[in-house]
Amino acid sequence: MNSLERVSLALQHKEADRIPVYPLLNSVSRDIIGIDYEKWTKNTELCAESIIKTTEELGLDVICSLVDLSVEAADWGQDLLYFEDDAACPDHNNRVIKSVEDYRKIKQINPRETPRMSEHIKLCDLLVKAKGNEVPVVAFVFGPLGIASMLRGQSEMFMDLILEPEAVKECVAEITKTLIEYCKALMETGVHAIMFDTLFASQSILSKQMWDDFEGEAMEELAKLVHDEGRMVMIHNCGDGIYFDAQINRMKPEAISFLHTPDDCISYEETKEKYGDKTTLIGCLDPGWLVSASLNEVVEETKKQIDVFKKDGGFILSTGCEYPSTLGFEKAKVIINTGLEYGKY
Numbered sequence: 001m002n003s004l005e006r007v008s009l010a011l012q013h014k015e016a017d018r019i020p021v022y023p024l025l026n027s028v029s030r031d032i033i034g035i036d037y038e039k040w041t042k043n044t045e046l047c048a049e050s051i052i053k054t055t056e057e058l059g060l061d062v063i064c065s066l067v068d069l070s071v072e073a074a075d076w077g078q079d080l081l082y083f084e085d086d087a088a089c090p091d092h093n094n095r096v097i098k099s100v101e102d103y104r105k106i107k108q109i110n111p112r113e114t115p116r117m118s119e120h121i122k123l124c125d126l127l128v129k130a131k132g133n134e135v136p137v138v139a140f141v142f143g144p145l146g147i148a149s150m151l152r153g154q155s156e157m158f159m160d161l162i163l164e165p166e167a168v169k170e171c172v173a174e175i176t177k178t179l180i181e182y183c184k185a186l187m188e189t190g191v192h193a194i195m196f197d198t199l200f201a202s203q204s205i206l207s208k209q210m211w212d213d214f215e216g217e218a219m220e221e222l223a224k225l226v227h228d229e230g231r232m233v234m235i236h237n238c239g240d241g242i243y244f245d246a247q248i249n250r251m252k253p254e255a256i257s258f259l260h261t262p263d264d265c266i267s268y269e270e271t272k273e274k275y276g277d278k279t280t281l282i283g284c285l286d287p288g289w290l291v292s293a294s295l296n297e298v299v300e301e302t303k304k305q306i307d308v309f310k311k312d313g314g315f316i317l318s319t320g321c322e323y324p325s326t327l328g329f330e331k332a333k334v335i336i337n338t339g340l341e342y343g344k345y
């Protein structure tokens, strides 16, 4: 059974030979060919090569194209800072949206022609061509509200959501039009799924009603587009008190990658009970915790999660957010090996 078959069974809530295993090994994959984060981000061929090599050498069951959260924002002209060991991020001293009026400057752009999104389309193309027959390839796309916050700054945008909601909504609408074209181009490469990072859909950031009001409709439209093309919708949200119900209602996702329990559950057990048959759960080892955990503790925690989530499929063993970019592969291998052995059906 190859990874595509294994993951496909899991997503149908059936038990395969074993649980699929995919700690979110994204930027750490640059280690396998010895390049720094900046080069990994900017050189699409090397980025693809490192992801492909990592997938093969570690036997990963999924490929996700997460590079950093600035891919989209960069193409609206946001200045970025690049680092040797860390993800690129917006220059906080020079945001594209400097005032409320600037929201209206954000217009639809063509992601096939802009610098970073066009490279991301190319990255997905390389990944699908190399591995798409055996491993599901998941394109990673930041949600429109998250992109707006990269252009404006999060704390400034919070004020605007309350004081100038219409300006933010106009901006979100233009970004969404762009994302529709972006998703179409990504799907043309043959990716099996699109994973949307809905950063704002959790208690730790916005109320449920506000999330739905500002991003719900856009996410529904994007999810429908993906489903109409016969691809899968996935969500990534590592916030505390993630809104499973509101997002399932809008997006009908085949899978949700999460770190914390949803706002309406008190434990992972309850999460499995309540949502385990409605969507596939991708999670949820804490990357922050992994940094200081001993190898033995990683084994024990991984087993614990397998015990909670394994039954009846609908589970992919993973980290709840990206695996730390500077941690090396040792702990990833412990997670993977524990999944291979202990995750057998």
Ligand SMILES: [Zn+2]
Binding pocket: 236, 237, 238, 320, 321, 322
């Ligand atoms: Zn995350």
